[in-house]
Amino acid sequence: MSGLVMPAPKADVLARRARIIADLRAIVPGExxxxxxxEMRPFESDGVTAYRQLPxxxxxxxxxxxxxxxLAYANANGxxxxxxxxxxxxxxxxxxxxxxxxxxMGKFNRILDIDFANRTVVAQPGVTNLGITTAVAHExxxxxxxxxSQIACTIGGNVGENSGGVHCLKYGLTTNNVLGxxxxxxxxxxxxxxxxxxxxxxLDLLGLIVGSEGLLGVVTxxxxxxxxxxxxxxxxxxxxPSSEAAGACVAAIIAAGIIPGGMEMMxxxxxxxxxxxxxxxxxxxxxxxxxxxxxxxxxxxNHLIDRVAEIGNGLGCMTLRASTSEEERVAFWAGRKxxxxxxxxxxxxxxxxxxxxxxxxxxxxxxxxxxxxxxxGLRCGNxxxxxxxxxxxxxxxxxxxxxxxxxxxxxxxxxxxxxxxxGGVLTGEHGVGVEKRDLMPSMFNEIDLAHQERxxxxxxxxxxxxxxxxxxxxxxxxxxxxxxxSGGKLPFPDLPRF
Amino acid sequence: MSExxxxxxxxxxxxxxxxxxxxxxxxxxxxxxxxxxxxRPLQTDxxxxxxxxxxxxxxxxxxxxxSARAGTPVAExxxxxxxxxQMLAFEPMDFGPxxxxxxxxxxxxxxxxxxxAGPRRPSAGAARDHALGIRAVSGRAEAFxxxxxxxxxxxxxDLPRGLSGSYGTLAAFTELTIKxxxxxxxxxxxxxxxxxxxxxxxVMSAAVGSYYDVSGAAHLPAEVAATIPxxxxxxAAVTALRLEGVQPSILHxxxxxxxxxxxxxxxxxxxxxxxxxxxxAVRDVTPFALPEGGDGETAKVVWRVSVAPMAGPHVGAALxxxxxxxxxxxxxxxxxxxxxGTEPHSARVRAAVAGAGGGHATLIRASAAARAAEEVxxxxxxxxxxxxARMKNGFDPGRVLSxxxxxxxx
Numbered sequence: 001m002s003g004l005v006m007p008a009p010k011a012d013v014l015a016r017r018a019r020i021i022a023d024l025r026a027i028v029p030g031e032x033x034x035x036x037x038x039e040m041r042p043f044e045s046d047g048v049t050a051y052r053q054l055p056x057x058x059x060x061x062x063x064x065x066x067x068x069x070x071l072a073y074a075n076a077n078g079x080x081x082x083x084x085x086x087x088x089x090x091x092x093x094x095x096x097x098x099x100x101x102x103x104x105m106g107k108f109n110r111i112l113d114i115d116f117a118n119r120t121v122v123a124q125p126g127v128t129n130l131g132i133t134t135a136v137a138h139e140x141x142x143x144x145x146x147x148x149s150q151i152a153c154t155i156g157g158n159v160g161e162n163s164g165g166v167h168c169l170k171y172g173l174t175t176n177n178v179l180g181x182x183x184x185x186x187x188x189x190x191x192x193x194x195x196x197x198x199x200x201x202x203l204d205l206l207g208l209i210v211g212s213e214g215l216l217g218v219v220t221x222x223x224x225x226x227x228x229x230x231x232x233x234x235x236x237x238x239x240x241p242s243s244e245a246a247g248a249c250v251a252a253i254i255a256a257g258i259i260p261g262g263m264e265m266m267x268x269x270x271x272x273x274x275x276x277x278x279x280x281x282x283x284x285x286x287x288x289x290x291x292x293x294x295x296x297x298x299x300x301x302n303h304l305i306d307r308v309a310e311i312g313n314g315l316g317c318m319t320l321r322a323s324t325s326e327e328e329r330v331a332f333w334a335g336r337k338x339x340x341x342x343x344x345x346x347x348x349x350x351x352x353x354x355x356x357x358x359x360x361x362x363x364x365x366x367x368x369x370x371x372x373x374x375x376x377g378l379r380c381g382n383x384x385x386x387x388x389x390x391x392x393x394x395x396x397x398x399x400x401x402x403x404x405x406x407x408x409x410x411x412x413x414x415x416x417x418x419x420x421x422x423g424g425v426l427t428g429e430h431g432v433g434v435e436k437r438d439l440m441p442s443m444f445n446e447i448d449l450a451h452q453e454r455x456x457x458x459x460x461x462x463x464x465x466x467x468x469x470x471x472x473x474x475x476x477x478x479x480x481x482x483x484x485x486s487g488g489k490l491p492f493p494d495l496p497r498f
Numbered sequence: 499m500s501e502x503x504x505x506x507x508x509x510x511x512x513x514x515x516x517x518x519x520x521x522x523x524x525x526x527x528x529x530x531x532x533x534x535x536x537x538r539p540l541q542t543d544x545x546x547x548x549x550x551x552x553x554x555x556x557x558x559x560x561x562x563x564x565s566a567r568a569g570t571p572v573a574e575x576x577x578x579x580x581x582x583x584q585m586l587a588f589e590p591m592d593f594g595p596x597x598x599x600x601x602x603x604x605x606x607x608x609x610x611x612x613x614x615a616g617p618r619r620p621s622a623g624a625a626r627d628h629a630l631g632i633r634a635v636s637g638r639a640e641a642f643x644x645x646x647x648x649x650x651x652x653x654x655x656d657l658p659r660g661l662s663g664s665y666g667t668l669a670a671f672t673e674l675t676i677k678x679x680x681x682x683x684x685x686x687x688x689x690x691x692x693x694x695x696x697x698x699x700x701v702m703s704a705a706v707g708s709y710y711d712v713s714g715a716a717h718l719p720a721e722v723a724a725t726i727p728x729x730x731x732x733x734a735a736v737t738a739l740r741l742e743g744v745q746p747s748i749l750h751x752x753x754x755x756x757x758x759x760x761x762x763x764x765x766x767x768x769x770x771x772x773x774x775x776x777x778x779a780v781r782d783v784t785p786f787a788l789p790e791g792g793d794g795e796t797a798k799v800v801w802r803v804s805v806a807p808m809a810g811p812h813v814g815a816a817l818x819x820x821x822x823x824x825x826x827x828x829x830x831x832x833x834x835x836x837x838x839g840t841e842p843h844s845a846r847v848r849a850a851v852a853g854a855g856g857g858h859a860t861l862i863r864a865s866a867a868a869r870a871a872e873e874v875x876x877x878x879x880x881x882x883x884x885x886x887a888r889m890k891n892g893f894d895p896g897r898v899l900s901x902x903x904x905x906x907x908x
Contacts, residue, residue, distance in 0.1 A: 115806075116707065117700075117703045117707075117807075117808045118806045118807050118809075119703075119706070119707055120806070140709075141707075161652065162652045162656070164650055164652075168649070169649065172623065172627065173650065175627075175656065175659065176623055176627050185881070185885075189881045190881075191879070191881050191882050193882075195806070195855070195856050195857065196805075196806035196809075196855065196857075197804045197805045197809075197831055197856070197857035197858065198615075198619060198620065198624070198804055198828060198831060198832070199613060199615070199624055199626070199663070199804055199858075200663060200858065200876075201802075201804060201858030201859070201860050201875055201876045202663050202664075202665075202858075202860075202876065202904055203660070203663050203668075203886060203904070204613065204659055204660055204662050204663045204664075205660070205882070205885070205886075207626055207656055207659030207660050208655060208656060208657070208659065208660035210656065210659075211656050212655055212656075228707055228708060230709070231709040251560040252560075254560055254562060254680070255559060255560045257583055257681065258680070259680060296743075296747065297709060297710060297711065297750050298750070299747050299750035299751075300743060300744060300746065300747030300750070303744055303746045303747065304744070356646075356648040356650045356651055357648065358558070358561050358563075358647065358648060359560070359561055360558070360560070385650065388648070388649045388650040389561075389648050389649070389650065390648075390650045423646075423647055423648075424646070424648055425646040425648055425651045425653045426653045427651070427653050428648070428650035428651060428652065429650055429652055430652070431652055432652070432654065436653075440653070440654065443646075443653055443654075444644075444654065447640050447641070447642050448642045448643050448644065449654075450642075451636060451640075451642045451644070451657070451892075451893070452644070452654050452655045452657065454889075454893060455655055455660070455889065455892065456655075457888070457892055458888035458889040458892050459885065459888075470654065480892070481891070481892070481895065483519070483638055483895055483896065485516055485519045485520055485638065485639050485896075486516075486520055489517065490517060491503060491505075491510065491513040491516070491517045492503075492505065492506075492510050492513055492514075
């Protein structure tokens with residue numbers, strides 16, 4: 001593990017390990033409590049394999065009541081808890097703690113209710129993202145957010161991370177598609193927020209829960225909205241001589257009032273990597289490739305495809321191909337979807353970054369990244385959710401070369417700081433976790449962070465849920481609760497009053 | 499009458515809250531005051547009137563983003579984005595007509611603080627879904643920010659969303675950044691006439707669950723439909739399905755929907771202009787409007803109920819028994835209820851919502867006495883209530899920001 005400092009394990013918790021395991025076995029019987037090193041090993045990291053840590057114990061509850069009892073026990077005994085779905089986090093959100101219970105939600109794997117008339121599905125948190133779509137596909141419905149890990153990642157994890165995907169610009173992120181949750185607080189208390197209806201009528205607690213990275217509670221049930229799958233989808237490939245020209249095309253499409261179902265950009269290195277990997281038929285002479293997908297009723301899609309082609313031609317695109325069959329559309333996407341494994345083929349290891357920028361800053365950001373690439377002596381390719389400005393630079397390195405991981409991490413941090421500098425943010429869809437935790441002060445000052453932490457204090461005053469994630473320093477809630485306000489004067493006395 | 503504090507910038511807002519905190523005074527956090535009659539009545543020492551913090555600070559149509567100070571009139575923002583053929587896609591309703599105040603008075607801060615939405619809510623989201631970033635002053639007299647200016651952002655807790663619907667009880671917004679979207683090129687509305695509430699609910703469900711991108715689905719029983727000029731001529735209950743987008747697409751979808759729904763009732767149709775008038779009337783619930791300057795104290799009570807779409811008619815049926823009138827939006831999931839008189843019948847409304855599978859009911863228009871005596875917002879279970887009180891402790895420990903506007907003591 002490189003340079004990451006986690007909260008110091010509590011010696012008293014470590015010393016009581018045997019007792020804690022016995023107590024947990026009384027709550028979750030049988031195979032639901034895992035305490036041998038060999039069996040805990042698969043849980044030692046999530047999608048960020050550079051960070052590893054064996055937990056104190058792994059608990060796999062299968063009922064909400066068990067979750068409630070485990071959390072109440074942890075709360076009463078001062079034991080940290082790290083919730084985990086499928087462990088696909090790309091920010092280390094499910095990294096275990098040496099003194100912490102790793103609470104795996106994999107046994108919550110049932111779909112509880114499918115309601116086509118109200119267009120909702122109620123699922124347990126361990127159901128996979130794709131599992132929801134599969135369950136409703138026979139009626140032509142689907143669940144819209146589609147993170148690239150959708151075959152494995154769980155809906156509970158999606159709620160924790162506010163996961164995105166390639167269709168976010170048109171269909172929203174997890175937060176725009178979740179209608180309700182059942183959640184257990186660290187006290188063991190169970191609350192229900194939302195349901196099959198829209199909005200809360202008051203404070204939007206559900207909106208706070210989504211994307212809270214397991215720091216506020218453990219979700220035990222999720223209600224999502226499902227949508228009718230678009231009647232038709234067609235994609236256009238547009239190749240450009242420069243990333244500026246491709247960026248201008250993206251801006252022009254949106255300025256023309258078109259919101260594509262997906263709009264992805266790949267740079268030259270990624271186009272070549274994808275082509276070498278599976279021969280997607282991408283043009284190799286372009287500096288930037290756009291995939292623009294239009295979906296909806298057939299008449300609309302055909303009409304808009306023509307408009308996009310017109311816009312592309314007007315902006316000097318070198319190649320333009322519109323899919324004429326479903327096979328061809330899938331082939332256009334195949335290269336993009338294989339971008340990560342394709343890089344895995346040309347480099348032993350890579351770091352996948354996840355910043356968002358105002359789209360207009362793209363040429364500047366790409367240029368600065370090239371300079372960084374030279375400075376660090378590491379190659380870097382780019383795939384870009386162009387519609388919403390979400391950038392995924394892939395930094396190539398070799399973990400077997402001493403010091404190269406640290407160099408790649410420094411390069412990655414520089415990219416994220418650049419994203420913030422141009423008006424963007426540290427993470428668009430992967431979460432802060434441990435990976436971007438120490439960069440938070442680049443975006444937020446102490447007062448901003450203190451207000452976020454006070455929210456944490458309302459839910460979890462002893463900071464037992466997923467400590468060491470998201471916040472660079474967790475202040476004690478008592479300290480955050482004090483108020484230092486003085487000054488008894490009437491405000492701005494020079495103003496007229498009524 | 500309580501004092502009005504009229505800050506000019508964020509520093510003034512900090513100063514005003516500092517004064518309130520150190521002198522144990524309370525503030526009614528307001529924009530222009532257009533929604534002063536919403537929520538539990540306040541008795542504060544002063545009104546913090548944010549309308550002086552006005553003006554759009556950033557608008558980049560190609561980036562689909564707009565920032566403005568909290569007191570900027572919504573009407574100004576809508577006119578500005580319309581000039582670039584864009585819109586606030588969540589179609590924020592204007593409470594003016596229902597509350598008997600001049601229309602068009604709302605501010606951007608109020609729009610987010612009350613999480614407004616309109617008929618496009620099921621497909622496009624509410625204000626919460628378009629709030630990207632905020633600057634605000636908490637009850638600690640501290641200015642803070644959260645979120646950002648890009649649509650895809652998971653950096654830290656989603657406070658812009660969490661504070662939407664907080665009615666000024668946790669923080670006073672000073673500047674907000676929202677997502678804007680292209681305006682549809684044109685609009686048409688397909689009408690199905692003469693359906694009862696349950697049949698309308700089934701038709702709306704089928705239409706919204708079809709391939710044909712219905713961006714509004716409302717049902718108006720005959721006595722309610724008769725009050726909207728665009729459809730009064732129908733002389734029957736009206737179930738309306740909105741189609742928006744490019745003309746070739748609308749033609750195609752309308753044809754498909756007509757074929758699908760012909761067997762259910764007489765079909766009719768509204769062109770673009772009539773559609774715009776009609777959906778604005780639905781958005782602002784004009785059938786239950788109070789004349790401008792009308793007395794909210796003696797007006798008929800109005801409730802706003804959100805339930806699962808198919809459950810809307812169950813709520814309607816339970817309340818029409820006592821002479822209430824209903825207007826259904828959101829494919830049946832949003833039920834506007836006008837009571838026969840000034841009595842809220844809270845227990846009956848809440849039982850109807852619970853009996854329909856749950857949701858929430860908000861007492862929108864009622865006398866100040868009724869809004870003080872009854873729960874205005876959906877009552878909280880004790881655990882959630884305690885959680886919200888702890889959030890209030892975190893953000894406003896001195897209880898200076900609109901205390902009690904939503905819940906007693908918070």
